[in-house]
Amino acid sequence: MKAAIIVFPGTNRERDMAIALERVTGRKPAMLWHRDTALPQGLDLVVLPGGFSYGDYLRCGAMAAQSPLMAEVKGFAARGGHVLGVCNGFQMLCEAGLLPGALLKNASLRFLAMDCTMKVERADTAYTRGYQQGQEFRATMAHGDGNYFCDDETLARLEGERLVSLRYTGENRNGSINSIAGILSPNLRVMGMMPHPENCVDPLVGGEDGLPMFQGLADSFLTAA
Amino acid sequence: MKLRVTVMPKNGVLDPQGKAIQQALGGLGFSGVDDVRAGKVIILDVAETDPAKAKATAEDMARKLLANTVIESFSVEVA
Numbered sequence: 484m485k486a487a488i489i490v491f492p493g494t495n496r497e498r499d500m501a502i503a504l505e506r507v508t509g510r511k512p513a514m515l516w517h518r519d520t521a522l523p524q525g526l527d528l529v530v531l532p533g534g535f536s537y538g539d540y541l542r543c544g545a546m547a548a549q550s551p552l553m554a555e556v557k558g559f560a561a562r563g564g565h566v567l568g569v570c571n572g573f574q575m576l577c578e579a580g581l582l583p584g585a586l587l588k589n590a591s592l593r594f595l596a597m598d599c600t601m602k603v604e605r606a607d608t609a610y611t612r613g614y615q616q617g618q619e620f621r622a623t624m625a626h627g628d629g630n631y632f633c634d635d636e637t638l639a640r641l642e643g644e645r646l647v648s649l650r651y652t653g654e655n656r657n658g659s660i661n662s663i664a665g666i667l668s669p670n671l672r673v674m675g676m677m678p679h680p681e682n683c684v685d686p687l688v689g690g691e692d693g694l695p696m697f698q699g700l701a702d703s704f705l706t707a708a
Numbered sequence: 709m710k711l712r713v714t715v716m717p718k719n720g721v722l723d724p725q726g727k728a729i730q731q732a733l734g735g736l737g738f739s740g741v742d743d744v745r746a747g748k749v750i751i752l753d754v755a756e757t758d759p760a761k762a763k764a765t766a767e768d769m770a771r772k773l774l775a776n777t778v779i780e781s782f783s784v785e786v787a
Contacts, residue, residue, distance in 0.1 A: 549772075585776055
């Protein structure tokens with residue numbers, strides 16, 4: 484699998500993401516700067532990692548969504564490329580219009596830094612094939628604006644077309660509509676999620692519940708060496 | 709020319725900041741505040757001298773960046 488991680492000013496989770504990807508593929512992902520103007524040839528996966536790009540100015544992810552390289556990411560997605568956005572990356576995907584809806588301030592107004600559990604709503608995607616349908620797994624949330632919101636029509640479409648990939652179980656701490664933790668594009672190749680699977684890829688630092696997501700991605704692109 | 713762009717959470721979109729302000733006002737003894745909505749104001753100082761053109765450009769800016777029309781509404785006025 485050939486993966487690239489895009490780094491913006493204020494991104495801070497790119498190294499954890501790189502470790503998670505390297506753990507399953509044995510090769511380092513490319514690290515791209517937001518001012519770069521092209522994606523490497525033959526990419527399988529683009530990752531928009533977590534952090535506080537542009538200091539969360541204006542709205543979380545709003546500035547990053549307008550950065551030069553995001554135009555390339557949009558083109559990559561339009562050609563059927565896989566794009567994963569985690570936390571701030573999910574906010575960027577929504578701001579860029581690659582996924583519907585928006586992430587509002589947590590209903591509690593508190594920054595949430597704690598583990599959460601999610602249910603895998605569908606296991607037939609590159610991101611979730613490492614899990615079983617309905618499986619629950621643990622990851623870490625670390626966000627102030629993770630309260631997923633969309634209008635009723637969009638929500639009906641997301642649920643009707645089974646584009647909700649991950650749903651919080653237990654307490655809905657950030658107030659997301661229908662407890663949504665992660666959603667997919669209609670072609671199932673763009674996914675955004677708030678919790679951090681890359682935090683959970685090593686038993687030394689809190690378990691390996693996130694590893695199946697990266698293993699599943701690596702398995703999806705075995706042929707694309 | 710200066711333009712004032714007002715960005716507000718849409719009706720029906722949860723506004724936790726507004727709710728927090730409302731509660732704080734209650735705590736300070738200001739009774740009878742039925743609702744509070746918190747938004748933002750962005751002042752643009754532009755070279756354009758035609759108010760209609762400047763307003764149209766500011767509205768384009770609002771649609772593309774200043775507001776997220778999924779959750780926010782905006783209005784533009786010459787300040």
